[in-house]
Amino acid sequence: MAEKRLSSRERIVKSALELFAQQGTTATTTKEIAERAGVNEVTLFRQFGSKQGLLLSVLKEAPVLEKMQAALSEVVGANQPLTAYGETILELLTQAPELVRSLIGESGQSPIENRQALGQVLQQANLQAVGYLRSAQVRWPGMSVEAIATLLNTLVIGHIVLAASSGGLWQNQQDFLTMLNELFRQQHLQEESIHGQSEVSSPLTVQPHEAVIDLPAEVVRSLFQTAKKQGPQEYALVYVLFGAGITLEEAAALTSPCVFASKSQHLLTIAGSNASAIQRQVPVNRWIMGNRYGTYLKNPLTQWLKTQSDEQTAVFVLADGKALETEGLLALWDAIAAGTTMSAGSPATPFQARQTWCIELLMKGMSLENLSILSGMSLIELEPYARRAKEKAALEQALAIDQKKT
The missing domain is CATH 1.10.443.10 (Intergrase catalytic core)
Structure with missing residues (x-):
């Protein structure tokens, strides 16, 4: 059976995502996107109004969250949940470092609709992180799971933006992940020491999986x-x-x-x-x-x-x-x-x-x-x-x- 041909709109969004990922949003022109999609610029502007309008559609329609969901599902149960999470998200984001850098670094110049769309994507990503950490049944004294997820995503996204902008502050990705895990571990040890608890085995305490017990x-x-x-x-x-x-x-x-x-x-x-x-x-x-x-x-x-x-x-x-x-x-x-x-x-x-x-x-x-x-x-x-x-x-x-x- 022949492959279903994408509509002009779908080809434009797909081409824009690919070019934004390779070059960033600023360096990518509407002419390049139109040529890659096999349409003329008039068609692009008729359907999206402007490059910012096209970017808004990319933010709303790109399967980023679905890919994140699928990737995290594969590492649930890892012995080091923080490291596994960091590796998974970094692998996803490094597929489009220029897009991440552009979206975060240039968001101040974007229309409010684009900033809101980006905010919704980040909120949904946070929700996925919360789900992953809860599925791993992790606990950390003094912080909610939501706070851990927010901090993790802030550090990981910040690392990607710095790496794409200036080469980063770490020699390699593994050094960053090691220090990320160590940061949480040391804070956990300090909390345990303050509360007089002696048994410390990991930065996050893994609890037994909670069963679903619905009521008759x-x-x-x-x-x-x-x-x-x-x-x-x-x-x-x-x-x-x-x-x-x-x-x-x-x-x-x-x-x-x-x-x-x-x-x-x-x-x-x-x-x-x-x-x-x-x-x-x-x-x-x-x-x-x-x-x-x-x-x-x-x-x-x-x-x-x-x-x-x-x-x-x-x-x-x-x-x-x-x-x-x-x-x-x-x-x-x-x-x-x-x-x-x-x-x-x-x-x-x-x-x-x-x-x-x-x-x-x-x-x-x-x-x-x-x-x-x-x-x-x-x-x-x-x-x-x-x-x-x-x-x-x-x-x-x-x-x-x-x-x-x-």
């Missing part, structure tokens, strides 16, 4: 019933955790302007938890594990919000009207879940509500890519959820076969 429908129903008896705020909390799959930290940060309800939808706007996190919108599901909890306009959350005064902006509050922090929400949850006992002998956790939400959406046909957008988790983080959803689907199929009359 009867347990979820029991939690809803208990929460409803305890009060409208408790009922709203359980509804939000199972209906939108947000974390306790995100629930604590919710304010009434973040909640939008109409006849056709009920949405929450979740703010990023740090500078590198992306704001996202999440729908609140009415149907949860086979049971319906009201309508978009009338449900446990909207009913709870109606009881609050206009001066109160936080969704979950103390008796004096002050916002409930994460610890307070955890106390509410613990009181609700006290009567549930899982197979391990401990009560259900708020994180299991999020896991249950993820699995239910996957079982109903949602793609991993869309779940990543809604949950704020990377595709790497969601891989265990995909396996669990397939496992449940296989179990359901096996049970259905067993129940058929022969």
Whole structure:
């Protein structure tokens, strides 16, 4: 079968990416791009307006994040996760050093749309890094995984820009990676010394892989019933955790302007938890594990919000009207879940509500890519959820076969 011929637009974007990678954006002319793509400049300008408009399309359409995702998937489980991450990202970026240097070094002269597009790519790259580090189950005293990811990407991208601009400050790439790992190791040793801990084996402590343990429908129903008896705020909390799959930290940060309800939808706007996190919108599901909890306009959350005064902006509050922090929400949850006992002998956790939400959406046909957008988790983080959803689907199929009359 003959290869599908690329459209003129696709050829222009592909040619631009190749030339930007080889020469940088400033040194590349629209004439060169047009010639490489086999079109005239008029066609290029008609479709993209200018070289900056073309660069914007390249930023939005280049498969950089997909390549990053695939590359990181291959090194999950490495003995030295920081070194493996650095090597992987450097290998990707060194394929287009001039493009990286141009994008970062010349961003101040770029239109705001281009800077925003670049910022979105960097934020998504940070999200991929967070997913990789969490999949490796790494911990570092005094820093969140998000902060580690941000620092790592800053150092690695900075190294590439310096190397492309002036030859760099290191004799070779391996020296940089060795010192990168040593930097984290020494800081870790200092933290451990301060806290009086003697057992130190690596810059990051690798924890056992956390299993996905979603909750059965009867347990979820029991939690809803208990929460409803305890009060409208408790009922709203359980509804939000199972209906939108947000974390306790995100629930604590919710304010009434973040909640939008109409006849056709009920949405929450979740703010990023740090500078590198992306704001996202999440729908609140009415149907949860086979049971319906009201309508978009009338449900446990909207009913709870109606009881609050206009001066109160936080969704979950103390008796004096002050916002409930994460610890307070955890106390509410613990009181609700006290009567549930899982197979391990401990009560259900708020994180299991999020896991249950993820699995239910996957079982109903949602793609991993869309779940990543809604949950704020990377595709790497969601891989265990995909396996669990397939496992449940296989179990359901096996049970259905067993129940058929022969």
